[in-house]
Amino acid sequence: AQTVTQSQPEMSVQEAETVTLSCTYDTSESDYYLFWYKQPPSRQMILVIRQEAYKQQNATENRFSVNFQKAAKSFSLKISDSQLGDAAMYFCAYRRTSGGSEKLVFGKGTKLTVNP
Amino acid sequence: DGGITQSPKYLFRKEGQNVTLSCEQNLNHDAMYWYRQDPGQGLRLIYYSQIVNDFQKGDIAEGYSVSREKKESFPLTVTSAQKNPTAFYLCASSRSLTLYEQYFGPGTRLTVT
Numbered sequence: 001a002q003t004v005t006q007s008q009p010e011m012s013v014q015e016a017e018t019v020t021l022s023c024t025y026d027t028s029e030s031d032y033y034l035f036w037y038k039q040p041p042s043r044q045m046i047l048v049i050r051q052e053a054y055k056q057q058n059a060t061e062n063r064f065s066v067n068f069q070k071a072a073k074s075f076s077l078k079i080s081d082s083q084l085g086d087a088a089m090y091f092c093a094y095r096r097t098s099g100g101s102e103k104l105v106f107g108k109g110t111k112l113t114v115n116p
Numbered sequence: 117d118g119g120i121t122q123s124p125k126y127l128f129r130k131e132g133q134n135v136t137l138s139c140e141q142n143l144n145h146d147a148m149y150w151y152r153q154d155p156g157q158g159l160r161l162i163y164y165s166q167i168v169n170d171f172q173k174g175d176i177a178e179g180y181s182v183s184r185e186k187k188e189s190f191p192l193t194v195t196s197a198q199k200n201p202t203a204f205y206l207c208a209s210s211r212s213l214t215l216y217e218q219y220f221g222p223g224t225r226l227t228v229t
Contacts, residue, residue, distance in 0.1 A: 004158070035217060045159075045206060045220035091158055103174065104151075104218060106158025 002027045004094050006107035013082045014115050020067075021077045021110050023092030029053075033095045034068065034075045035104070040088040048090070051075065079112075087114045119143065120221035122207050127226045129201075137192045137224045139207030148190035149208040149218060152176060159206060165190055166212075194226060201228045 003026045013019035025034070036048040051059045051068050058066050063083075067076045079086055092107040120141045129135045141148065147166050151159035161174030165184040179198025184190055190209075194201045204225050208218040 033217070037220075042222065043204060043225075044222045045208075047217050047219065050217050093158075103161045103164075104159065106160075108156060108158050 002029075002094050002096070002105045004092050004105050004107040006090075006092055006110050008110045009108075010111045010113070012113040012115060013079070015082055015084060017082055018078060018080045019082055019112065021079075021090050021092075021112065023075045023077070023107060025073050025075065025092070025094050025105075027073070027094065027096075029096055031097045033097065034066075035093040035095070036064070036066070036075075036077045037091045037093060037106075038086075038088045039091060039109070040085075045091070049077065082114050084114050084116060087112055120207060120209055120219060122205075122221040122224050125222065125224060127224055129226070129228050131228055132196045133228075134193055134195050135201075135226065135228075137194065137205055137207075137226065139190045139192065139221060141188050141190075141207075141209045141221075143209055143211075143219065144187070145209035145219075146187070146212050147210045147218075148184070149210075150174075150180070150182065150190070150192045151206045151208065153204040153206060153223075162192065162205075194228075201226060 005024045032053045034051045038046045038048050049061045063080045065078045089109045091109045093104045123138045149164045150162040153159050163182045165171040181193045206223045207221040210216045210218045
């Protein structure tokens, strides 16, 4: 079974600085998707960024970028120029592309605090 | 505005009562999902539906039931058989079951006493 591990329960960063959140996963599949979701205090899950496993290029969305290391099964999220609004729980998630791909497998999350 | 709505945001019930959580989407998505979130945990899949009149159990379906009579609606019933129903429930949808990311509604916090 696929598993997703986020080893940092909590992280903090100063406003305008850069922070990296870690995620590792375990799978025997060769093709899959990886996601980072943000859950602010409102508790709505918001998609931050998506990475297809077949793509070597790391995904980027404005201040958010990933470091995808397929061989190491690592998928970290870098937030540049951190803002107060970035404070939230961040969840890494995995999804197969083949049969049984209905499910997102989530890590337990990292709570990010942004200090002014 | 396109999106997913869940109502109500907070729901309180007495033990032994069934309760139905609403989920509506106007994104014209085929697939819909229900997840449960407990403190300190990620989300766990309860049920999912690929198309109208079809749905499948997820990892923790016991004590829950769903229906999919319309493309835009996927209500979840928490029955009295669910041992620990107090949780945060999130509904999601995607364009199809096998492709595309899932988008989430704002969630419903259910408290059963």
